[in-house]
Amino acid sequence: MKKKINITGILLIAAFIVFLVLAGRGMEPRDLLITTLRGFSVGSVTFLVAAGFSLIFGLLDVLNLAQGTLYMIGAYIGWTVFVRPDTFIDITPLILFLMAGFALGFLWDYLADKIKLDAKKKKILGWAFVLLSVVLAVLILPRYPIAMWELDNYSQSPISFSYMADQGIRIPVSPAETKGIPAMVALYGSLLLSAVLAFGLALIRYKENRQHSLHWKKWRVFGILIILGTLIMAFNTPLTDWLMNMNTNWLFIIAAVIAVLSGIGLGALMETTMIQPLYSRPVYQLMLTLGLGTIGMQLVKAIWGMPEFVIPKPEMFRGSGAGCPATTIKDVFTNHCSTILILGGRVRVYDEIVLPIVGVVILVLVWLLLKKTRIGMIIRAGVQDSNMVEALGINVRRVFTLVFALGAGLAALGGVLSAPSYGLSVSMGEKFLLNALIALAIGGLTSYPGAALGSLMVGLIQQFMIKYGQIGIPIPFTDIVFKPTPAIIPASTMLLMVIVLLILPNGLLGRQD
Amino acid sequence: MRLTSSNEIILKVQDIQSYIGHYHILENVSFEVPKGSIVALLGRNGAGKTTTLKSIMNLVDVREGQIIFEDQPIQGLSPFEVAQRDIGYVPEHRAIFRDLSVEENLRIAERKKGDFDTKREMIFELFPDLEMFINLRGTALSGGQQQMLAIARALVPQNRLLLIDEPSEGLAPVIIEQLIEVIAKLAKQSTVILVDQNFLVTSKLADYYVIIEEGKSVDHGVMAELINDHAKIHRYLGVA
Numbered sequence: 001m002k003k004k005i006n007i008t009g010i011l012l013i014a015a016f017i018v019f020l021v022l023a024g025r026g027m028e029p030r031d032l033l034i035t036t037l038r039g040f041s042v043g044s045v046t047f048l049v050a051a052g053f054s055l056i057f058g059l060l061d062v063l064n065l066a067q068g069t070l071y072m073i074g075a076y077i078g079w080t081v082f083v084r085p086d087t088f089i090d091i092t093p094l095i096l097f098l099m100a101g102f103a104l105g106f107l108w109d110y111l112a113d114k115i116k117l118d119a120k121k122k123k124i125l126g127w128a129f130v131l132l133s134v135v136l137a138v139l140i141l142p143r144y145p146i147a148m149w150e151l152d153n154y155s156q157s158p159i160s161f162s163y164m165a166d167q168g169i170r171i172p173v174s175p176a177e178t179k180g181i182p183a184m185v186a187l188y189g190s191l192l193l194s195a196v197l198a199f200g201l202a203l204i205r206y207k208e209n210r211q212h213s214l215h216w217k218k219w220r221v222f223g224i225l226i227i228l229g230t231l232i233m234a235f236n237t238p239l240t241d242w243l244m245n246m247n248t249n250w251l252f253i254i255a256a257v258i259a260v261l262s263g264i265g266l267g268a269l270m271e272t273t274m275i276q277p278l279y280s281r282p283v284y285q286l287m288l289t290l291g292l293g294t295i296g297m298q299l300v301k302a303i304w305g306m307p308e309f310v311i312p313k314p315e316m317f318r319g320s321g322a323g324c325p326a327t328t329i330k331d332v333f334t335n336h337c338s339t340i341l342i343l344g345g346r347v348r349v350y351d352e353i354v355l356p357i358v359g360v361v362i363l364v365l366v367w368l369l370l371k372k373t374r375i376g377m378i379i380r381a382g383v384q385d386s387n388m389v390e391a392l393g394i395n396v397r398r399v400f401t402l403v404f405a406l407g408a409g410l411a412a413l414g415g416v417l418s419a420p421s422y423g424l425s426v427s428m429g430e431k432f433l434l435n436a437l438i439a440l441a442i443g444g445l446t447s448y449p450g451a452a453l454g455s456l457m458v459g460l461i462q463q464f465m466i467k468y469g470q471i472g473i474p475i476p477f478t479d480i481v482f483k484p485t486p487a488i489i490p491a492s493t494m495l496l497m498v499i500v501l502l503i504l505p506n507g508l509l510g511r512q513d
Numbered sequence: 514m515r516l517t518s519s520n521e522i523i524l525k526v527q528d529i530q531s532y533i534g535h536y537h538i539l540e541n542v543s544f545e546v547p548k549g550s551i552v553a554l555l556g557r558n559g560a561g562k563t564t565t566l567k568s569i570m571n572l573v574d575v576r577e578g579q580i581i582f583e584d585q586p587i588q589g590l591s592p593f594e595v596a597q598r599d600i601g602y603v604p605e606h607r608a609i610f611r612d613l614s615v616e617e618n619l620r621i622a623e624r625k626k627g628d629f630d631t632k633r634e635m636i637f638e639l640f641p642d643l644e645m646f647i648n649l650r651g652t653a654l655s656g657g658q659q660q661m662l663a664i665a666r667a668l669v670p671q672n673r674l675l676l677i678d679e680p681s682e683g684l685a686p687v688i689i690e691q692l693i694e695v696i697a698k699l700a701k702q703s704t705v706i707l708v709d710q711n712f713l714v715t716s717k718l719a720d721y722y723v724i725i726e727e728g729k730s731v732d733h734g735v736m737a738e739l740i741n742d743h744a745k746i747h748r749y750l751g752v753a
Contacts, residue, residue: 385610388610
């Protein structure tokens with residue numbers, strides 16, 4: 001039975017390829033190549049969103065509809081680090097200090113245990129602390145100094161900064177002004193705020209019979225966060241100058257790393273605070289992730305504005321002078337050409353070569369993580385029966401958080417990497433969330449290789465449809481040349497999904513349950 | 514409810530009441546487990562034996578009562594924290610991980626690195642089949658082998674208490690004989706609480722018994738005495 005399904009799947013994929021080739025009979029080899037590469041590129045970005053989605057759904061049974069928004073936030077955070085490093089340096093100590101309060105979770109649990117009150121009173125006290133933290137937030141956060149862009153002042157808007165950065169020019173920015181209280185006071189105030197909040201939550205979540213210890217090793221994370229935050233604030237100006245004058249290749253890598261870390265952090269925060277209490281209520285979870293996705297979109301709109309812009313490509317991929325377009329791989333490295341000539345066609349190095357390679361690298365890395373590490377083993381076991389994994393003495397909830405964070409991080413990576421080619425917009429997340437959902441339906445919802453295969457097929461069919469829109473599809477035995485309109489492009493992926501699901505209801509590589 | 518007065522008690526279950534969803538499954542279960550013994554939980558289908566084991570692991574909602582393991586209360590802890598106190602759980606239907614190889618199914622139970630390597634010889638001496646199929650997927654094994662794998666998995670860490678649920682279910686009589694031997698051997702290293710519908714299995718293995726009926730522990734004592742009390746067996750277990 002299983003073998004038969006596999007043959008059906010292979011036949012379907014073969015039919016898909018035959019269709020693409022036959023429909024493109026009139027296409028020149030270089031067009032075929034470039035269209036295919038573009039398909040790989042879109043497929044690669046789709047895969048980064050879909051892979052996280054599939055991992056999260058497989059282990060946690062959560063359909064994370066906020067995945068598209070995490071993808072978008074990754075792009076916008078990457079943009080901020082790349083185009084406005086000063087804003088990034090301003091805000092980092094605040095984020096680190098807000099985390100530091102929660103890094104003392106063991107201390108709050110210990111104190112919650114020491115307070116001699118019954119569980120109900122502890123809960124009430126906990127909520128009182130949460131309220132107090134809100135008051136502190138209102139008092140402290142607006143007084144924390146951050147230098148930012150201005151949405152309603154065109155010369156200071158994200159578009160202007162983007163455009164000038166693309167020309168290799170940095171618009172001079174003035175350092176952040178203090179607002180009433182010294183910056184360090186605001187910073188340590190934020191630590192107080194997060195500590196009060198974390199203690200409140202510890203009281204609310206208090207459980208009996210736990211063993212508590214204040215071993216020095218538990219203080220390490222807190223110590224690192226505080227020292228790092230204080231240092232970054234103290235050396236704000238030299239750090240900003242250093243980033244501003246940095247080679248854009250390195251700056252882009254830093255931007256990507258920060259975007260991924262932010263995605264991971266947001267994912268972990270989402271899972272621990274909001275998803276966890278709803279594990280027994282899947283419909284609520286769906287509404288929650290959908291709602292968080294929408295809130296995220298509105299936040300992005302409020303912070304970065306509606307208009308679209310891009311992350312400028314790093315130096316490595318923007319050369320256009322002598323020796324470009326490149327004719328050999330070596331030229332790409334020596335002249336940093338933005339394009340390379342293959343079969344007489346100009347292939348964009350970053351968009352059509354680097355992105356697909358990154359997709360393959362991530363595919364392999366995550367596969368290795370799943371197959372070769374202990375954590376991967378726990379994930380594979382947990383997909384089947386997380387209760388049993390927990391009964392073996394493994395803190396499965398922590399693995400849930402980790403996987404959710406990893407999935408969110410992958411989406412953020414997709415966002416920041418795609419930003420130089422597909423640009424940033426408030427709707428970028430929706431588009432790739434839809435792509436990813438279709439890819440997963442095609443490939444099989446919980447199958448990791450299925451996510452890769454489905455993403456590739458979605459990318460290919462979209463790009464081929466765009467190309468057919470230009471050259472038309474000759475209908476056999478007639479003189480008619482059918483030209484797909486732009487509206488057919490999204491419909492084409494849906495159509496592919498419908499065909500696959502009609503024949504294989506679990507997708508190409510999905511498990512029959 | 515003391516089973517014995519001389520031995521050291523490793524686990525004490527006191528008046529627990531457990532719920533699955535809205536259903537009140539255990540209404541009052543109490544018993545004690547002497548260290549180094551095998552205690553059988555007996556009772557008809559649906560009496561609450563499996564739920565009692567799950568209550569110890571905190572896999573169901575225990576709302577009242579106390580569970581004390583080695584003089585420490587453990588109710589309210591997460592299942593992984595219970596397991597980390599060195600309690601091993603072999604669930605009904607085995608729960609072998611299908612995407613993991615036999616070796617991975619064992620390694621996943623490690624509580625510290627190297628647990629499996631130190632126990633490797635002991636485990637494969639008890640279960641020679643598992644060594645042969647070490648690289649196969651867990652679900653490629655026969656039912657009996659899967660049961661052995663589930664028990665072997667509980668032996669990987671140094672557990673001091675094993676909860677074994679319906680090990681003989683669905684197994685051929687020859688395999689059940691082997692299973693009885695294995696459980697008898699491993700009981701030399703660890704205390705065991707055993708649930709099994711097959712009275713042959715429990716009567717051969719257990720030192721003590723606890724009878725659970727409609728969510729309440731109603732009787733307990735020494736297994737050797739129960740075996741001769743046909744009236745009691747018939748009344749509570751429906752076998753004679």
